[in-house]
Amino acid sequence: MEEFRKYAGEMLDFIERSPSCFHAVANVAEMLKAQGFRELKESEDWEFSRGEGLYVIRNDSSLIAFRMPTAPKNWESPQGFHIVASHSDSPSFKVKEDPEMAVEEHYLKLNTEKYGGMLLSSWMDRALSVAGRVAVRDGNDVKAMLVNLDRDLLVIPNLAIHMNREMNKGVEYNPQVDMLPLYADCSQGEKKDILRERIAQELGVLKEDILGQDLFLYVRDKGRILGENGEYVLSPRLDDLQCVFSSVKGFLEGKSSRYINVCAVFDNEEVGSGTRQGADSTFLEDTLLRVAQGLGENHGEFLRLVAGSFLISADNAHGVHPNHPEKADPTNRPYLNGGIVLKYHGSQKYTTDAMSGAKIRSLCEKAGIPCQTYANRSDVPGGSTLGNISTAHVSVESADIGLPQLAMHSAVETAGVKDTKYAVELFRAFYQQ
Ligand code: ZN
Secondary structure (H helix, E strand, C coil), X not given: CHXXXXXXXXXXXXXXXXXXXXXXXXXXXXXXXXCCCEEECCCCCCCCCCCCEEEEEECXXXXXXXXXCCCHHHXXXXXXXXXXXXXXXCCEEEEEEEEEEEECCCEEEEEEEEECCCCHHHXXXXXXXXXXXXXXXXXXXXXXXXXXXXXXXXXXXXXXXXXXXXXXXXXXXXXXXXXXXXXXXXXXXXXXXXXXXXXXXXXXXXXXXXXXXXXXXXXXXXXXXECCCCCEEEECCHHHHHHHXXXXXXXXXXXXXXXXXXXXXXXXXXXXXXXXXXXXXXXXXXXXXXHHHHCCCCHHHHHHHHHCCEEEXXXXXXXXXXXXXXXXXXXXXXXXXXXXXXXXXXXXXXXXXHHHHHHHHHHHHHHCCCEEEEECCCCXXXXXXXXXXXXXXXXXXEEEEECEEECCCCCCEEEECCHHHHHHHHHHHXXXX
């Protein structure tokens, strides 16, 4: 159990340091740099030697890392790409431009909007703060700076039960009315731009030099291990930072003599992936093509590499719920601590099929990792994820997996303490092939 807790603890620490997608990507870059990886810029020519580990970032919020095969004699002809894809973003509230709203000259609250589909009620009555990216004037240019107001700052207060007796019978929350966070007491006189002033202070820049913002609320709850025997983890953003952390760790540990290993972390999965840096962009295709070109491969050889490739789409899965076991499929029933979840979907929202699923199963078998299966109930439409979106751009054999969790898209989610270690082991085995 000690080993399992070690992996889970590291994962929770990674999540705590990653209050926004921008921070998650910066932390992944740090993990890579610490192992000698070097950053390439999309706007520059790519030059790299064949033994190098490299990564490229788009929009500060998506990252693709790759490593060449290790054996010199095989450098001439890698077999393909071994790719794991996960996502850096989680449902949250985006702070709007010009967000400050005074209420009766006493309260100052922030105007926000939903980012992704979260369980709204779970965000209430918790300490919250603000993190993300701001655009700061830099001479004649503009530079991006990450910001995390690392203190208890905001709260979205519930309405008292006395003011709505129907509350426990189910309530419809209006995001423009019910979900705005209380920020400050402004009864001492009108103030303007307090949040921007606070951010400027935090970054040591002038308020006037902040020209843009991508700021999100995040819950201040620390990840923790709980249960009679410490069987579970409770943390914000397990979807999908648990898979981000596990895939990067497995990527750093697993070296292949025949495949180009690729670890991709995409932003904007929670809003459909259709952005310049999302899975539904050319980011993966562009990167793989430039890697192949850097190795001196022509287009035909690039297509040969793609044909020999495999992609694991790694995004968390629904475990059987202790209070609602009937919500799970009657026969495909993943449990927390039960290991890797292979996801299947008849209409192929999940890319797993007989062949790709078999490859994951046999990897798990060889590495001694438990493996379970997920399918939606036939009368419930499920969510979609990265796999079939990515493979629309780079058409490679693919399987969808995840780690079992409860309360997906709640402000804090519950998962098994053992499953992070299983995921790292699977990814390591995949990358070692
Ligand atoms: Zn997800």
